[in-house]
Amino acid sequence: MNLEVKKKEFEWYLRDYFFKENKDKCDQDLIKDFKKDEVPPSLIKTYLRYRNSDPNEIRDLLNIVTSNMQKNNIIIENDEIISIYSNLDRKQCVQCYYINYLFKNEPLQCSKCNSKDLREFPPKKLSKENNKLS
Numbered sequence: 001m002n003l004e005v006k007k008k009e010f011e012w013y014l015r016d017y018f019f020k021e022n023k024d025k026c027d028q029d030l031i032k033d034f035k036k037d038e039v040p041p042s043l044i045k046t047y048l049r050y051r052n053s054d055p056n057e058i059r060d061l062l063n064i065v066t067s068n069m070q071k072n073n074i075i076i077e078n079d080e081i082i083s084i085y086s087n088l089d090r091k092q093c094v095q096c097y098y099i100n101y102l103f104k105n106e107p108l109q110c111s112k113c114n115s116k117d118l119r120e121f122p123p124k125k126l127s128k129e130n131n132k133l134s
């Protein structure tokens with residue numbers, strides 16, 4: 001697997017991680033600051049994909065990906081603390097079905113096929129029956 005693919009894959013897992021850490025939390029309770037040295041062990045623990053990975057390799061990937069994210073103004077990195085501006089929205093691409101995790105200040109665009117046709121994932125169920133009853 002080449003480095004470009006590895007980086008892209010790693011970024012997906014990192015976004016998934018930020019998303020899950022903040023799932024079900026309201027805005028005020030969001031974890032916005034992540035200690036950078038705690039991220040690689042958490043990723044290795046959380047994701048089967050990285051279960052047998054070398055922590056040093058994860059750390060290297062994290063450094064590359066977070067410095068890119070910082071350049072794109074998605075995160076701030078300071079004194080080994082990764083700060084995120086907002087939680088992420090999970091959106092599925094209508095064209096290629098890829099699941100995207102997007103920060104609120106990022107353009108709505110699929111990172112796999114560049115389509116702008118994204119929808120909430122999982123789709124919100126609008127139950128008319130329940131609305132009638134309540």
Ligand SMILES: [Zn+2]
Nearest residue numbers: 093096110113
């Ligand atoms: Zn797509």
